[in-house]
Amino acid sequence: VTAYPLEHPLECYGYRIEEHDKPGALNAQALKAAGVPPGPLFQELKAGKTIMLEDGRQINGADYLAAPVPGKAL
Secondary structure, X not given: OEEEEOOOOOOXXXXXXXXXXXXXXXXXXXXXXXXXXXXXXXXXXXXXXEEEOOOOOEEEHHHHEOOOEOOOEO
């Protein structure tokens, strides 16, 4: 929430409410093609974390996320 003074004969303020940006969509098809099993690991990848698979490969979640979705503003 941000407050701004307004030009008005009386002292008054305008308010702006902004949501944080939301993470982009996770590319589940690409992850499945890379051998990542669906399940709890997808949640970690959606959070942008890096996971290690049983075969020793590291998968960076940021590589499988679409661009962030801008938050709404009122």
